[in-house]
Amino acid sequence: MDVVYQRDDKRRATHNEVERRRRDKINSWIVKLGKIIPECKQESVKGSFESQSKGGILAKACDYITELRESNQRLMAYAKENEQLLVEVDTLVQKCDLLKSENDKLRALLRQNGVTIV
Numbered sequence: 001m002d003v004v005y006q007r008d009d010k011r012r013a014t015h016n017e018v019e020r021r022r023r024d025k026i027n028s029w030i031v032k033l034g035k036i037i038p039e040c041k042q043e044s045v046k047g048s049f050e051s052q053s054k055g056g057i058l059a060k061a062c063d064y065i066t067e068l069r070e071s072n073q074r075l076m077a078y079a080k081e082n083e084q085l086l087v088e089v090d091t092l093v094q095k096c097d098l099l100k101s102e103n104d105k106l107r108a109l110l111r112q113n114g115v116t117i118v
Contacts, residue, residue: 033057037057037064038064040052040056
């Protein structure tokens with residue numbers, strides 16, 4: 001009977017240790033999140049950083065990730081628009097070069113026919 005209780009105690013102790021390590025890892029990651037999320041970096045009056053609740057840190061992390069995604073989508077849209085504008089500018093430059101060339105030919109033709117250009 002004592003062997004069964006010892007085995008159960010050992011199993012329980014092992015489980016508790018594994019669970020403690022798991023909680024420590026989760027807490028460590030939450031603390032790291034709190035350090036990199038701008039809204040979590042609030043200084044107190046004394047100059048030290050206030051500790052925030054885990055839930056508060058996770059909520060602000062979710063908000064920040066959402067904000068970053070939205071910002072990233074806007075930047076992608078701006079990049080696409082910029083790419084389209086660059087293509088349009090390139091097309092306009094080519095048209096401008098063709099018009100300059102045509103203008104030069106017409107001026108030369110006018111000069112050949114004795115017309116003075118002001």
